[in-house]
Amino acid sequence: MADMMQFDLVSPERNLLSAKASLVSIPGAEGDLAVGPGHEPMITTLRPGIVKVDTDKGTEQFVVTGGFVEIGAGVSVLAEKAVPYADMDQATYEALVKEAEAMYHDVKANWVNEPGPVDDAAKLLQDMVAVGTHIGLDPMQPNF
């Protein structure tokens, strides 16, 4: 393959992938974007979705729930939580949605002054549902 760039996917708990990649698709907060080598330096936040990486050893996919991306000489995805696509099943997904839901209720009950965190949590929950539909899992439409 022609041009390659360094790609790293790290979560707070571990380093998930570190490889040479030719193309990376990222679910950015303001829309999906695809990044190739030589992309202009950029920092953007993530929404829940799927990160797709074309590495020299094949394509890998990860489900991420948020975080941010730093595009410089290479691409670093710093995900709050990331699960390899193959490991994503209904049970894992339900656990993630439950967590998002619990956080939404917790934040809603406790946050008094700023609406920001509450809206964020609600959006996170909606995005999680969208991800579920996308990868063909029962989205368990939460009622709130």
Added chain:
Amino acid sequence: MPSLKDLKNRIASVKSTRKITKAMQMVAAAKLRRAQDAAEQARPYAERFNAVLGALSASVGSSATAPKLLAGTGADDVHLLIVMTAERGLCGGFNSSIVKKARVAIETLKSQGKTVKILTVGKKGREQLKRDHGALFIGHVDLGDVKRLGYADAQKIARDVLIRFDGGEFDVATIFYSAFVNVVSQVPQSQQIIPAAFDAPETEEAASGPLYDYEPDEERILADLLPRGVATQIFSALLENAASEQGARMSAMDNATRNAGEMIDKLTIEYNRSRQAVITNELIEIISGAEAL
């Protein structure tokens, strides 16, 4: 002078103590390896995160609309101290040294006329601080049932802290934990997390670094990242603390095992001596009895 039987019992009991401390030392060594591993795995994330956050806050920090988490509330009156200790004892001076550092900070702040609030993480620190500063406690996080520290645990603490900050309960938050240097040395640390304090990026490096585009704009990203930054810092502190605790326990138990060994040696010598004395006594009695005939 203890009797032979007493000595025998004491030797037996010290021997079983040595077995226990030896076992604890080995368990701590295994746990230490795991804790160090976890800390190692978490480092890339924290490093990159802080680098990005540092660059961002340098460019936004001075503006008037900078988020409160970065710029502070403008006051410096109420301090929240988050004291992180272990859930268990028998780890040498680990808990005490963190508590000692926190105590000094409490006294200093009090003498400056500030209000101090304490949030404890881990049972041991709470017990030690309770007597003098029990009235200052505003919360406690129990990690007793946590088998493996996860980012979620740090997030929970961070959320609790952020909600309190949002509610205007404090102006400045500082965490107290112990940094892991090596097995025999753990250094108690304090680190201010709200308002966020970053090491100022060296100008040269900042100048040569790439100029980033931000999407959405810098301030929105910063507002999104700062709360995560709090969680990340708490998570790193928790991991450092876990490694330090096991390191401290390991060296404490190593010492205990060695002391027990020395004690056994001493007691054995004493036991042999008194046994010899008894034999000599008996011989003298027999000989003098025979002579008397």
